[in-house]
Amino acid sequence: EMLLDHRPNYLLAVKEDPSAAAYGVCFVDAARGEFHVARLEDTVHRAELATLLHRTKPKELIIERDNLSKVSLAVLRRELMDPIMNKLTPQDFLDAVAVRQQLVNGNYFGEEGCPAVLKQFWDDDLVMNTVGGCLFYLQRLKLDEELLSMRQVHQYNPSETLSSHLILDGITLANLEVLENSRDKTAAGTLLQHLNHCVTPFGKREFKRWLCNPLRVVSDINNRLDAVEDLMHSPDLRGIIEGLKSLPDLERLVSRVFAGGRDVQQVCWVDVDVASRKQVALFLSTVQGFRAMWSAWERMAPLAADLKSPYLRALCTVAGPGADGRFPDVSETLQFFENSFDRAKAQSEGLIVPNAGVSAEYDAAVKAHAAVERALGDILTRYRDHFQDEKILYRNIGKETHQVEITQTTLSHAKGRLPPEFRRMSETKSVQRFWTDEIEGLARQLKTAQMKIDDVLAGMLREIMHRFGLRMREWVHCVRLAAELDCLRSLAAVSFQDAMCRPQFCEADPSRGAVF
Numbered sequence: 001e002m003l004l005d006h007r008p009n010y011l012l013a014v015k016e017d018p019s020a021a022a023y024g025v026c027f028v029d030a031a032r033g034e035f036h037v038a039r040l041e042d043t044v045h046r047a048e049l050a051t052l053l054h055r056t057k058p059k060e061l062i063i064e065r066d067n068l069s070k071v072s073l074a075v076l077r078r079e080l081m082d083p084i085m086n087k088l089t090p091q092d093f094l095d096a097v098a099v100r101q102q103l104v105n106g107n108y109f110g111e112e113g114c115p116a117v118l119k120q121f122w123d124d125d126l127v128m129n130t131v132g133g134c135l136f137y138l139q140r141l142k143l144d145e146e147l148l149s150m151r152q153v154h155q156y157n158p159s160e161t162l163s164s165h166l167i168l169d170g171i172t173l174a175n176l177e178v179l180e181n182s183r184d185k186t187a188a189g190t191l192l193q194h195l196n197h198c199v200t201p202f203g204k205r206e207f208k209r210w211l212c213n214p215l216r217v218v219s220d221i222n223n224r225l226d227a228v229e230d231l232m233h234s235p236d237l238r239g240i241i242e243g244l245k246s247l248p249d250l251e252r253l254v255s256r257v258f259a260g261g262r263d264v265q266q267v268c269w270v271d272v273d274v275a276s277r278k279q280v281a282l283f284l285s286t287v288q289g290f291r292a293m294w295s296a297w298e299r300m301a302p303l304a305a306d307l308k309s310p311y312l313r314a315l316c317t318v319a320g321p322g323a324d325g326r327f328p329d330v331s332e333t334l335q336f337f338e339n340s341f342d343r344a345k346a347q348s349e350g351l352i353v354p355n356a357g358v359s360a361e362y363d364a365a366v367k368a369h370a371a372v373e374r375a376l377g378d379i380l381t382r383y384r385d386h387f388q389d390e391k392i393l394y395r396n397i398g399k400e401t402h403q404v405e406i407t408q409t410t411l412s413h414a415k416g417r418l419p420p421e422f423r424r425m426s427e428t429k430s431v432q433r434f435w436t437d438e439i440e441g442l443a444r445q446l447k448t449a450q451m452k453i454d455d456v457l458a459g460m461l462r463e464i465m466h467r468f469g470l471r472m473r474e475w476v477h478c479v480r481l482a483a484e485l486d487c488l489r490s491l492a493a494v495s496f497q498d499a500m501c502r503p504q505f506c507e508a509d510p511s512r513g514a515v516f
Contacts (some may be wrong), residue, residue: 008032009207012051012058013134015093017126023049023072024130025156027056030143033150033255035134037117037159039127039191046075050170053079054179055212060084062133064093071139079170083187086137094132096125102135108148115153146259148352150472164220165213178211197493199245201252203486218505224488225502227312231492237303237316240296241489244482247293251479253286254472260464276351279461283468284346287337290475293482294334297327316483327481328474337468341460350399352460359463362456369449376402376442387414395433397426402443403433 012027016452021042028035040048057080065087067077076083094102103114107137114122121127138144173179178191187193190463192211198204215221231238262280297318304316310324317325342353354362376394384392387410395405411418411432422434468475494500 008056009056010056011062011134011137012053012056013062013111013137014068015064015126015130015133016072018067018069022126024124024128026127026130026134027052027058027156028134028138028147030147031252031255032152033147033259034152034154035147036154036156037121037127037131039121039124043070046071047169047171050075050079051168051173052170054170054173058083060086062086062088062137063128064088064090064133068270086270088133088136090199092133093129094136096128096132098109099128099132099135101226106148107145109151109368110149112151115151117153117155120155124335150255150258152255164215164217167210168214173212179208195490195494197490198483198486199242199489200247200248200486202483203244203490205251206480206483207487207490210315218507221505223309224491226309227315227488228491228495229502230307230309230312231489232495234303234307237300237307238489238492239484240299240303244296244486247289247457247482248285250286250293251476253282253289253481254475254479256282257465258469261464261469276461279465280350280352281347283461283465284343286468287334288476289383290330291334291338293478294330305398312488315481315488323448328477330474330478333471333474337464340464341382350448351457352464353457354460354464359456359460362453362460365449365452369446369453370392371419372442372446372449376439376446379436379439379442383419386419387411397433400435400443401447402439403435404439405431405433407431 008029009031010027010029014026015024017023021041021044023040024038025040026035026037040052042048053075061076061080061083063085067090076348103109103118109115118131121131135144135148138147166177168176174182174193177189180187181189192208195211196204196207198207215224231241238455260283297316300316301318304313304325307313307316314324314326316327317323318327318329319325320329340355340358342355345351345353356363380394381393383391383404383406387406389406389410391407392404392410394402397403404422408430418434419436421438423433423436425435426433495502
């Protein structure tokens with residue numbers, strides 16, 4: 001359901017400092033693997049907490065039993081509609097010392113260590129205690145390693161863009177009905193519903209962030225409006241962007257692929273009939289989605305040269321020597337993942353079978369298997385020559401495989417001249433079957449070689465997803481650029497409506513007083 005719904009589904013852990021109007025907060029969008037942490041120094045009216053709740057609308061809350069004050073609970077009831085409340089004991093809200101130990105010693109961040117944002121709050125016991133509550137809950141759901149390993153940890157700070165963006169607090173967002181109306185708390189009739197005509201799920205989420213953080217610098221506003229104006233005069237470019245609506249939710253799919261590639265060095269037995277089929281389908285959908293995105297950018301390239309807006313031109317251009325483009329060149333990377341395994345077998349059987357040169361371990365296992373098969377083939381050829389019968393073949397009977405099957409007629413012509421190494425294993429009216437010590441040994445080797453291939457294939461899906469996940473920052477960057485372009489197209493679509501014009505902004509002049 002989370003992949004089908006473009007709206008973020010936040011899990012929020014919050015703890016209040018009873019001696020002051022301060023909160024530690026940690027919220028996560030599990031579908032994207034993205035964490036935000038912060039310390040909120042609030043007012044008596046809890047405006048910061050209200051703003052956070054109004055912006056995120058968490059579906060699930062983690063709170064410490066009897067920790068939140070009455071005024072805080074009143075804010076929760078006012079801003080949220082029936083969230084799932086998980087009331088943990090103080091012991092479950094891991095203390096700051098235990099959290100630090102688990103983050104350092106746990107298998108979360110690899111060789112790179114803790115993200116800088118967590119280190120920033122390392123000595124803030126209130127924030128780390130809140131992170132502990134979230135960590136405990138995710139551990140209970142067996143999601144802690146999967147999500148934290150993505151290293152998508154950010155600081156939530158509405159004031160951090162004060163110089164470049166306006167700050168809209170919860171009361172302002174509510175009174176202006178930016179995100180939800182005051183009647184039934186839905187988006188009906190809101191500014192979000194009126195302006196958001198994005199065609200991709202990640203574009204819709206980005207547009208909501210744009211509304212909550214409007215630009216305040218005149219040059220930035222004009223750059224955006226120049227891009228919108230260019231789009232209004234370029235129907236071909238708008239058409240290409242509208243074509244992105246066929247893309248799956250790549251922002252969330254990338255997170256799932258990254259999680260599927262975790263612990264590549266560990267042995268992973270994959271249920272080919274169930275889990276593997278779903279994971280393979282997810283991976284193929286992700287690669288196909290990025291291929292479609294890359295194709296769209298290739299079609300934009302000839303159109304970008306005619307754009308007046310440097311901002312939009314850079315957004316539509318692929319980065320490279322002599323180019324000021326922002327979109328990374330992922331063509332070779334995509335080609336590798338498209339050609340690294342048998343796609344037909346992956347789709348039909350849910351099994352990743354690597355092509356030659358992709359996995360040294362698999363290539364070695366296949367080579368060893370082929371060598372045993374050749375040895376068995378040579379033995380069969382030797383006996384066919386001995387008996388002068390090309391119809392002699394191997395027959396598998398139960399666990400005793402590769403029995404040499406010879407017809408009674410051929411044996412009668414041999415007049416009892418059987419090779420001394422033959423051991424009769426079974427017979428019928430028409431055939432007799434024999435084994436030799438050499439064949440028995442090779443049959444065991446063949447079975448071992450096949451088991452090795454199966455073991456490698458069992459972990460191949462995880463390995464190929466791990467390789468894909470190593471470039472996660474690049475994939476996420478591609479998605480963010482596509483979302484940005486989708487948001488601009490949405491504003492262009494609104495600008496075609498009646499009674500629309502381009503506003504003119506002027507720099508603030510203190511001597512003129514307030515100007516709107």
